[in-house]
Amino acid sequence: MGKTMSEKILARAAGVTEAAAGDILWVNVDKAMMDDILGPRVEIAEKMKEIKDEIWNKEQVVIISDHYTPPASIKQAEIVKFTRDWAAEHGVEHYYESIGPCHQIMVEYGHVLPGKIVLGTDSHTCMGGALGAFATGVGSTEMLGVLVTGKTWLRVPETIQVQWQGQLPDGVMAKDMSLKTIGTIGHAGATYKTVEYNGEAITALSLDERMAITNMAVEMGAKAGLMAPDQKVIEYLQSRNIAGGYELLESDAGASYCATYDFKAGDLLPMVACPHEVDNVREIVNIPGIAIQQAYLGSCTGGRYSDLEAAARILKGRKVKRGVRMLVSPASQDTWIRASRAGILAELAEAGATILAPTCGVCVGLHSGLLADGEVCLSATNRNFVGRMGSKNASIYLGSPMAVAASAITGSITDPREFL
Amino acid sequence: MDNTIRGRVLKYGDNINTDIISPPQYMELDIAEAAKYAMSAIDPDFSTKVQEGDILVAGANLGSGSSRETSPLTLKYLKVGAIVAKSFARIFYRNSINLGIPVIECGEADKIQDQDVIEINLEQGIIVNVTRSESYVCSKIPPHILALVNEGGLVPYLKKII
8 A cells, every 4th residue: 555755754764664644653853953942941951951961963953043033132132042052062063043933944954854854842843844854843841852862752644635736826825825725624624644735736836835835734733744855855955055865755646645635726816814813714805904004024934035026026116005014034044145135125125114134033922023902913924823923912814925015005904916 | 640630620712822821922031920921811810810730621722833832831830730621732732741741632621611620530531520510531641651641741751761
């Protein structure tokens, strides 16, 4: 019988010839990632001293300060300092600071490779599935176990197949595919499972866009969101001079899926997730006239180069409406530089947007753009939970980078196709 | 640890996510300070009314969202004795186990009301509602996981095996 990607990757990592959904395996972890907010400072530093204050393999550990950068308070600065010092004391050379959200940095620096196991102390670690890695979020104590042993136990998940056929219309983005999928499957519809995305509309996407989809697999409760690694993945890795040593594993034709969903990209309209759940999804044309005070373009979900480019296409030569603050945080320093050289950041700034550092700060309400009581934000990020971006009496809608740009111009949630 | 847990219930609904349990704005604070804001988006009084040994009971999809261990850690700090829900988000469930907090799935969690007193038998998979003289079937914690919980979580367990 055919095997799923999850079964193949987990079997390889466990050193067994074959695995099936439901098996519990002890797997060797290829890369273990910690961020600043949930890294060494939470349980790990203190408890590791009690066990064995030494990392199993320093080369396989990555630490990224991204949530509290740049720090907005002394406490935040202390956390970043602690994280940096801890990395140095434990000989972790893969330490990055202030260059963008961890998931993007993991990909850009070659820490996420096809066929590998990547664990991170952040739930959106599943983004790495766009490169064909089995990547998933874990808690801090779980990470502590990985740091001292290099292993953890994982249950091989069942797989839900999500097929996107056809071609996306202009003005509709990968983010809309992501929201439509989540709205259909539900915010707990894939709990404990892998969601595997395939079909010609997925294959047609750039790696940038694919990551906007796998990033949000956890918003359905999924353990992983996978896409078969193809030539585009190989070309991306080569373009960044990331060496081989990886295996392109994909599901067999006869693999067993616990459910299959079929979507038609050609019929898709621009979507938003309404407060306060990510699966509360509507087509923008069906929710007219929702005024916004903040438009946010950024994060590991919506701040990549192609996102900034798509937003600039709409905002170029136009103006952000008075009374709306539009904030832009490129997904990494590299993205920032490329978008700057291409004139994209200047176009966004000329339209009235504020260009921020690459950071997690706005998305999770830590700094750089919190919401007041009663304010409404349309955000290109991944979560709209109550209180996430500031006041618990604020409202967050999630949409595509193009929808964010269009809405910043009109001051209310707007179908971006009006500006094409 | 005795494999029966008895306590007063604090009851909440569906989709109590990690941003509610552990609001991001307060995560830079020490746990003692941050704990004051636990659940504050939906129940500002939570941290003052919760008492040692209380059992948090919720509906479906408890703990969805972030991998932040500060969520179960805060509940542990506030001395919540056990967590019961109709269903759990994956990472929250695993984090709770790793911290030694008993987490129990119960399809009939809706029948349990705020302030009820319940008694959970972890090995038999039964919850007795002492207040309402009812009993419900709940998930059993598998013996090897129960050993981990009884040990006090993953850290004490690792200390033994390393």
